[in-house]
Amino acid sequence: MSREINTNYLVIALPSGKLFKPSIRLFEKVGIDLKGGKEINRKLAFFDQEEEVKFVITRPKDNPTYIECGVADIGIVGEDVLLEEKKDVYKLLDLKFGKCKMVVAAPKEREQKKYYKNNGHRLKIATKYPRIAADYFKKKGIYVELIKLYGSVELAPQVGLADMIVDIVSTGRTLEENKLEIINEIIPLSAQLIVNRISYKTKHKRITRLLQDIKKFISLESDKIAEW
């Protein structure tokens, strides 16, 4: 259980996956040299000596866990992960990239699609996000059966596993390819910057400075960032 402790370093956890590249771009824009992420890609930890920043790469869903435990000070994570797994971390900044939305989608040929009715039997919803889906339908007062899947959710209605799905949509192409259409938007999502509850106190000068740089950059270039 030993770990390298250097309180001088600011440890930033980057998520692998589709938020990885825009995250690297963001830090380079505020003056932390990551060499385009080429080196970082091969190793799991990477130092920028000059800025005294250490980067670690995590699986996207694990990112908040690293922050909650305090092995990293700052993390970047998709809002979907935070909504699905409540973690005790500060959510400090909407980074405005990685934009997508959580939606309910159903097969195009489905009749009465707006009414969530299914000839008397209970509606089945396939999703990777059972908590978000459960909260949503509970609020609407609709009684559903949730089927937790780990991927390829859009397949479920085609093979009769579920009537509808709750999933993330960014371009909508996957839905189109699977003859699904959005019938309700649950919540818009984007990448979020999170901070450990104690680091935000103990390293708050550095974190605040970094946050201000990022905020400034985002407000200047918000249109461009949305395309990242």
Next chain:
Amino acid sequence: MNIPEGLNDLFPEEVLKRRLLENKISQVFKEWGYQEIITPTFEFYDMLARGAGSIMKKEMIKFFDREGNIIALRPEMTTPLARVTSTKMQQEPKPLRFYYMGNVFRYDDFKVGGQREFCQAGVELIGVNSKKADAEVIALAVECLKNSGLKNFFIDIGHINFFNGIMQSIKAEEKRKLEIKEAILNKDFVLLEKILSFSDIKDKEKELILKMPTLRGREEVLEEAENIIFNKLSLSALKEIKKVYNLLRDYGLEEYVLIDLGIIRDFDYYTGIIFEGYTDYLGFPICGGGRYDKLCSKFGENLPSTGFAAGLERLIMALERENINSLDLKKPDQYLVCYQNNKDNFRKALKSAKNLRKKGLIVELEVGKREFAEVLNYARSKGIKYIVIVVDNQPNKIKRIEVTSGKEEMITYE
């Protein structure tokens, strides 16, 4: 052959560390005049719920007894102690000083590690409402962490009414206020900023609310806050913090204490000064506490009180990250006594074991019929330092073999 999720079996090495830490901490508590008290592991849910907020009520582990009453495992120790002192000690002279060391239980599933049973050590100073009482409990928390061997830590002190005052003074609908409060409790500052931007709140106050978690430091923090805050409740909270801070200076503890206006504790029973302990080695607090003046009245007695609890598992984690050897025990040498099998030798073995134990050494006696090679292997893997062999024809002497080197010598055992 499993145990339920979130529970642990502690192995001997872990138990040694735990007990060592428990001793170090309880020694400090005793020196400060606190007496140990033990309450039941489970109680009526209704009693425990009197000290619990809505989250804690959900996190309690509950079941039914034979009469159909709802029983819960205690999720913390302050409420049971408030019950005991309010219902069974009305006649005792106040203040009461109690300490406890025991396991508490929660469905803490979203927290790190998802542990459902953990050990808390803490104190309650019951029946007095004074800044000196607040300062004593905080000073004791510092002393307890220091004595545990931890070097790098801070106790942050704040006040529940700093935040309450701001919330009261804000001119907004109750519904909006609740949203603001919830966003702060959830640490969701993205949402908070959004809500505040829609609200009719002065810019200075908005800025203050958003800055709250970072309002931490020495006295200058109080001055900074005094310049922005105008409501009475928050200002009197700042005054109280200042008084307690100055008392802690008298204790000579200023290097360990910081003022932190951003502390919001999870429990609903706090009414005054609150505090939390942090180290650089953990991403969550190691201890926390504060003043709770209304809890005992829920059990029928008006007893203003203050106290704190430290999580022993967390403290062990912090200690080992700071210095891996900080909880290593200096154990006495371990002996294994063997003998050639006859009644005479057995008696001799018993006698020599007794004598070695008297010297403070740890002695186990061979109870099987193992060959020497097997015994040697066993001793090696168990970290036994010496094997002693009782031999015939040597009246007062035994053969002592050092396990690592194989060095033999004859020693007298009388």
